[in-house]
Amino acid sequence: MNIILLGAPGSGKGTLATRLVDKLNIPHIATGDIFRFNLKNNTELGKLAKSYMDKGELVPDDVTCNMVKDRFQNDDAKEGFILDGFPRTIPQAEELDKILKSMNKKIDYCILVEADDDKIVHRMTGRRVCKNCGEIYHTVTLKPKKDGICDKCGSELIQRDDDKGEVVKDRLKVYHESTAPLIDYYKKQNLVHSVDGFASVDEVVKQALNIIGKWFQLKVTKK
Numbered sequence: 771m772n773i774i775l776l777g778a779p780g781s782g783k784g785t786l787a788t789r790l791v792d793k794l795n796i797p798h799i800a801t802g803d804i805f806r807f808n809l810k811n812n813t814e815l816g817k818l819a820k821s822y823m824d825k826g827e828l829v830p831d832d833v834t835c836n837m838v839k840d841r842f843q844n845d846d847a848k849e850g851f852i853l854d855g856f857p858r859t860i861p862q863a864e865e866l867d868k869i870l871k872s873m874n875k876k877i878d879y880c881i882l883v884e885a886d887d888d889k890i891v892h893r894m895t896g897r898r899v900c901k902n903c904g905e906i907y908h909t910v911t912l913k914p915k916k917d918g919i920c921d922k923c924g925s926e927l928i929q930r931d932d933d934k935g936e937v938v939k940d941r942l943k944v945y946h947e948s949t950a951p952l953i954d955y956y957k958k959q960n961l962v963h964s965v966d967g968f969a970s971v972d973e974v975v976k977q978a979l980n981i982i983g984k985w986f987q988l989k990v991t992k993k
C-alpha cells in the first residue's frame with residue numbers, strides 16, 4: 771500500500787501518519803523529518819537544507835527527490851510507505867512517478883487532510899516541542915502540567931523556528947502556490963480522498979481507514 775498524505779503544513783498529516791503506521795505496518799516517510807534529522811546531525815544535506823527551512827522555503831527539487839529515492843531503498847519500504855510532505859511541487863510529483871515506475875510500483879491513495887489557514891496558524895504558532903524527546907504540546911489546547919517543561923522527560927519545551935508566526939505564513943503561501951496544484955494533479959488520476967484535519971485524531975484516523983478499508987481488510991484476512 772503506497773499512500774501520499776496531502777495537505778498544508780500543520781493540517782495534521784504527521785499525526786495521522788503516525789497512527790496509520792501503527793495500523794498498516796509500513797514506514798512513515800516524512801521529508802521534513804529527514805531534513806531535520808540531517809540538520810541536527812550537521813550533515814552536508816542538513817547544512818544545505820537549513821538555509822531554505824529557516825525561511826520557510828522549499829529545498830530544491832533535485833536534492834529532495836534524490837533523498838526520497840534513497841529512502842525507498844530501505845528494506846522497510848518494500849511493502850509500501852506513507853509519504854508525508856512529499857511530493858510538494860509538480861516536478862517532484864513527476865519525478866516520483868518516474869521513480870515508482872522504475873520500481874514497478876504506483877501510488878494507491880492520496881489522502882487530502884483538509885484544514886483552513888486560520889486554524890492552521892493557531893495550531894502551529896502554539897505548538898511546542900520537547901527539546902529532548904520530541905513530544906508535542908500546545909500553548910492552548912495541549913498544555914504541559916508545568917509551563918515550558920515536558921511531562922514525559924522533564925526537558926525544556928521549545929518552539930520550532932519554522933512554527934514562528936511569519937514563517938508559518940510564508941509556509942502557507944508556498945503551500946498554496948507550489949503544493950496545492952498537486953491536488954488537481956492527483957484528482958486527474960482519481961486518487962484523491964479527503965479527511966477533516968480538524969476533527970479529533972481518532973475521527974481523522976477512522977476516516978482515513980474507511981478510505982483504505984478494502985485493502986486493509988484484505989490484508990488482515992490474508993494474515
Ligand code: AMP
Nearest residue numbers: 779801802823827828829834855856858
Ligand atoms: P515539514 O515538516 O514537512 O513542514 O517540512 C519542513 C521544511 O522542510 C519545509 O518548510 C521545507 O523547507 C523542507 N521540506 C520538507 N519537505 C520538502 C519537500 N518535499 N520539498 C522541498 N522542501 C521540503
